[in-house]
Amino acid sequence: MLSERIRRVQPSATLEITAKAKALRAQGKKVIPFGAGEPDFSTPAHIKRALVKALEEDFxxxxxxxxxxxxxxxxxxxxxxxxxxxxxxxxxxxxxxxxxxxxxxxxxxxxxxxxxxxxxxxxxxxxxxxxxxxxxxxxxxxxxxxxxxxxxxxxxxxxxxxxxxxxxxxxxxxxxxxxxxxxxxxxxxxxxxxxxxxxxxxxxxxxxxxxxxxxxxxxxxxxxxxxxxxxxxxxxxxxxxxxxxxxxxxxxxxxxxxxxxxxxxxxxxxxxxxxxxxxxxGSQEEVKRMVEAFDQRRRYMVEELRSIPRVSCVMPRGAFYAFPNFSAYDRDSFRLANYLLDKAGVATVPGAAFGSEGEGYLRLSYATSMENIREGIARIKRALERYPKKFSGS
Ligand SMILES: Cc1ncc(COP(=O)(O)O)c(C=O)c1O
The missing domain is CATH 3.40.640.10 (Type I PLP-dependent aspartate aminotransferase-like (Major domain))
Known part of the structure; x- marks a missing residue:
C-alpha cells in the first residue's frame, strides 16, 4: 500500500525510549528529562502579546x-x-x-x-x-x-x-x-x-x-x-x-x-x-537571559559528567546538549540509555540515534533546571556503579 519512498524512511530511533519515559511518568515516577530538544523557558511575553493582538485585529x-x-x-x-x-x-x-x-x-x-x-x-x-x-x-x-x-x-x-x-x-x-x-x-x-x-x-x-x-x-x-x-x-x-x-x-x-x-x-x-x-x-533581553542560564548549566553539567569515572566529555561550545562518551561502560548506547531510564529514571538519547559516529555516546540536554542536572547526574553515577561489567568490552 505504501510508497517505496516512505517505506525507506525509518521512524525516529528514539521513539521507543521516549515512549518508555512517558509511560514511567504516567506511573507517577520522576524521570529526569535530559532527552529534551527544546528550551524549558516560556516564549517571551511581548511576543505572546503580539500574537493576541494580531488575533484580536482579525489577522x-x-x-x-x-x-x-x-x-x-x-x-x-x-x-x-x-x-x-x-x-x-x-x-x-x-x-x-x-x-x-x-x-x-x-x-x-x-x-x-x-x-x-x-x-x-x-x-x-x-x-x-x-x-x-x-x-x-x-x-x-x-x-x-x-x-x-x-x-x-x-x-x-x-x-x-x-x-x-x-x-x-x-x-x-x-x-x-x-x-x-x-x-x-x-x-x-x-x-x-x-x-x-x-x-x-x-x-x-x-x-x-x-x-x-x-x-x-x-x-x-x-x-x-x-x-x-x-x-x-x-x-x-x-x-x-x-x-x-x-x-x-x-x-x-x-x-x-x-x-x-x-x-x-x-x-x-x-x-x-x-x-x-x-x-x-522587540527586546532581546530574555534571549540573553536564557542563553546565560544555558551557559551556567552547561559548565555545571560537563563538570559533573567529567567527574564520573571513565567518562569523557568535550566541552560543547554551542546549542544546549552535552555529548559524553560512555563507551567504557557500554559500546551499545541504546542498551545503556535503556538501563539508565529503567534503573535510574534518567531519560537520555542514545548516541547511535545520530549515526554510527555517535555510538558509545549519549546526548544529554541541559535545557532543564540545575536541580534536575544535579539529581540526574547523581542518579547516573549511582546506577553506573552497578553497571554489568560484561558490556564494557563488547
Ligand atoms: C539541528 C536542528 N535543525 C532544525 C530543527 C527544527 O527546528 P524547527 O522547530 O524550527 O522546525 C531542530 C529541532 O530540534 C534541530 O535540532
Missing amino acids: IYYTPAAGIPELREAIAEKLERENGICYDSEEIVVTPGAKMALYAAIQVLVERGDEVLIPSPWWVSYPAMVELAEARAVFVPTYEEDGFRLLAEAIAEKITRRTKLLILNSPCNPTGAVLGREDVRAIAEVCQDHGIFVLSDEIYEYMVYDGAEHVSIASLEGMKERVVTVNGFSKAYSMTGWRIGYAAGPREVIKAMTRLQAHSVSNVTSFVQRAAIEALR
Whole structure:
C-alpha cells in the first residue's frame, strides 16, 4: 500500500525510549528529562502579546505563501545586521519551522541519485529528508579527539561526481560543536572548488559560549549564490510549538521552495507571522537571559559528567546538549540509555540515534533546571556503579 519512498524512511530511533519515559511518568515516577530538544523557558511575553493582538485585529486569513512582506523584511534586516548577509525580501521564504525550510530546500535542490554530504553525528531528520528526495546521504565523520570539528579535508574526501549538496549545522545538534571562521572559510573553499551547494542550518546560532562566534557561511565572499541559510524561532525564542522558521537564498531556489509550500502547507499561520516580527524587532533581553542560564548549566553539567569515572566529555561550545562518551561502560548506547531510564529514571538519547559516529555516546540536554542536572547526574553515577561489567568490552 505504501510508497517505496516512505517505506525507506525509518521512524525516529528514539521513539521507543521516549515512549518508555512517558509511560514511567504516567506511573507517577520522576524521570529526569535530559532527552529534551527544546528550551524549558516560556516564549517571551511581548511576543505572546503580539500574537493576541494580531488575533484580536482579525489577522486570520491566508497570507502570501512566502510569508507576509513585513516579516520577510524584518528577517532580511536581521540577516544583514547579525549575519552580514544582504538579502532582499524576495530571497526569503517563511516556513512552518526550520524543519520545513530544510525539507523544501532539499526537495528543490537534489535529484534522484544525487549525493548529499551530512556531517556525522547528525541531527536525526537530515538523512530522512535526503531519502525522501530519493537522493543518497553520504556521511562525513567528526571525532571527539577534534572536539567534533568538521574538517574541510574530511569533506573533500567524500566528494564524488554526484555530490550536489553539503548540509552544515553549526552550532551542532548533538555534539555542540561550533565552526570557527577559519573552518568555515576552508569549507567554503572546498564547496567553491567542487561546485557544491550548501544548506546551512543555523537554528542554534544564539546558543554559543566561551566567546565562540557564529559565522554564517553565506556571508563569505562568493558564497551567497550557493548557500541556503535556514533559521527559525523555535530555539532562540522558545517557540517550538508555534511552528515558524525561514530560509534565505538565491531567488530562484526561494521561488521554487515557495512553490512547493504553496501546494502543500500554503502559508505559516497568519497571526504567528505577526508575532515573529515582534520577536525579531522587540527586546532581546530574555534571549540573553536564557542563553546565560544555558551557559551556567552547561559548565555545571560537563563538570559533573567529567567527574564520573571513565567518562569523557568535550566541552560543547554551542546549542544546549552535552555529548559524553560512555563507551567504557557500554559500546551499545541504546542498551545503556535503556538501563539508565529503567534503573535510574534518567531519560537520555542514545548516541547511535545520530549515526554510527555517535555510538558509545549519549546526548544529554541541559535545557532543564540545575536541580534536575544535579539529581540526574547523581542518579547516573549511582546506577553506573552497578553497571554489568560484561558490556564494557563488547
Ligand atoms: C539541528 C536542528 N535543525 C532544525 C530543527 C527544527 O527546528 P524547527 O522547530 O524550527 O522546525 C531542530 C529541532 O530540534 C534541530 O535540532
